[in-house]
Amino acid sequence: MATIGMIGAGSWGIALSVLLCNNGHQVTVWSALPEEIAELKEKREHRTLPGVLMPEGMEFTTELEEAMREKDLLVTAVPSVFVRQTAAKMKPFLRPGQIVVNVAKGIEESTLKTLSGVLEEELPAADVAVLSGPSHAEEVSRGLPTTCVAGARTRRTAEYVQSLFMSEVFRVYTSPDVLGIELGAALKNVIALAAGIADGLGYGDNTKAALITRGIAEIARLGMAMGGKFETFCGLSGIGDLIVTCASMHSRNRRAGILIGKGYTMEEAMKEVQMVVEGVYSAKAALALAKKYYMSMPIIEQVNAVLFDGKPASEAVRDLMLRDPRDEDSGLSW
Numbered sequence: 001m002a003t004i005g006m007i008g009a010g011s012w013g014i015a016l017s018v019l020l021c022n023n024g025h026q027v028t029v030w031s032a033l034p035e036e037i038a039e040l041k042e043k044r045e046h047r048t049l050p051g052v053l054m055p056e057g058m059e060f061t062t063e064l065e066e067a068m069r070e071k072d073l074l075v076t077a078v079p080s081v082f083v084r085q086t087a088a089k090m091k092p093f094l095r096p097g098q099i100v101v102n103v104a105k106g107i108e109e110s111t112l113k114t115l116s117g118v119l120e121e122e123l124p125a126a127d128v129a130v131l132s133g134p135s136h137a138e139e140v141s142r143g144l145p146t147t148c149v150a151g152a153r154t155r156r157t158a159e160y161v162q163s164l165f166m167s168e169v170f171r172v173y174t175s176p177d178v179l180g181i182e183l184g185a186a187l188k189n190v191i192a193l194a195a196g197i198a199d200g201l202g203y204g205d206n207t208k209a210a211l212i213t214r215g216i217a218e219i220a221r222l223g224m225a226m227g228g229k230f231e232t233f234c235g236l237s238g239i240g241d242l243i244v245t246c247a248s249m250h251s252r253n254r255r256a257g258i259l260i261g262k263g264y265t266m267e268e269a270m271k272e273v274q275m276v277v278e279g280v281y282s283a284k285a286a287l288a289l290a291k292k293y294y295m296s297m298p299i300i301e302q303v304n305a306v307l308f309d310g311k312p313a314s315e316a317v318r319d320l321m322l323r324d325p326r327d328e329d330s331g332l333s334w
């Protein structure tokens with residue numbers, strides 16, 4: 001049995017806590033929101049995961065020190081916009097070499113850093129790892145078979161994380177490509193917005209498949225220019241997560257996209273979805289990264305134009321379809 005501090009009590013933090021408790025570990029869940037902790041203690045159920053009861057023994061606190069003291073492992077599961085400020089608050093309680101697994105997905109807009117980069121900056125004494133893949137909280141919390149990948153700087157850390165999360169319903173692979181895992185996780189949210197927009201416009205499965213396939217090509221192009229590995233973009237945290245996010249109604253990015261495709265503004269769609277739509281932040285960051293690395297990212301450019309410049313979604317699709325003709329892969333020769 002390991003002792004685990006879950007830093008964040010949204011859908012994902014709670015779903016992973018349920019999984020880890022069911023694996024026999026002792027989990028202490030922290031939230032920045034006292035009302036959330038009070039409700040969890042009282043009802044032992046999270047409002048975003050109705051019907052999923054918290055196992056006995058799962059503990060809840062608003063004190064970071066309590067969540068972090070003498071823990072074998074810490075997991076950061078706050079939405080990406082809160083990762084830096086939460087890490088700064090964690091610093092005084094961190095043990096040198098303590099493993100911190102980031103499960104949030106995003107790129108910090110102001111610095112263009114991945115979230116493990118943010119954690120390493122704020123918590124230089126931590127051994128930062130990541131866990132990502134096609135894994136909606138709604139399904140993991142109900143024990144539906146799911147696969148993920150644990151990335152870390154050393155095999156030892158990755159295998160330790162793997163050993164704690166792995167179960168008959170949650171299969172975990174390991175990888176040394178932390179950067180590739182995180183870039184796939186963050187950038188897929190932008191393509192999911194595009195997939196939702198296509199759904200909202202009333203387009204079909206052909207359009208969805210086109211967005212997924214050309215979307216992963218864009219993600220991999222940028223990701224490899226930044227140092228991520230091609231194989232990772234073909235894996236669970238790349239194409240795997242992109243498929244689930246573009247296809248599932250659990251995806252808030254896709255749901256926001258559907259509303260935008262139906263004519264809502266970005267602000268109206270975010271209000272309606274009532275959850276943080278991380279793809280909106282990642283869209284800006286992705287465009288800035290594309291410029292920095294001189295990459296062409298046509299889908300991500302059009303998503304930005306729709307979200308931030310008021311471009312009609314149907315016009316964006318038309319512009320994508322009528323781009324100059326080209327080879328599918330410029331690396332292949334005749």
Ligand SMILES: NC(=O)c1ccc[n+]([C@@H]2O[C@H](COP(=O)([O-])OP(=O)(O)OC[C@H]3O[C@@H](n4cnc5c(N)ncnc54)[C@H](O)[C@@H]3O)[C@@H](O)[C@H]2O)c1
Nearest residue numbers: 009010011012013031032077078079080082104105136137
């Ligand atoms: N939900 C999923 O299925 C899922 C799956 C994989 C990864 N993720 C990633 O995990 C991260 C968290 O997602 P989620 O679905 O749990 O989000 P969520 O929208 O459920 O998170 C809301 C939670 O954020 C926390 N919060 C609110 N204000 C805060 C503050 N000021 N400081 C710190 N925490 C604050 C609260 O605990 C609140 O419940 C995201 O980056 C997401 O991309 C989510």
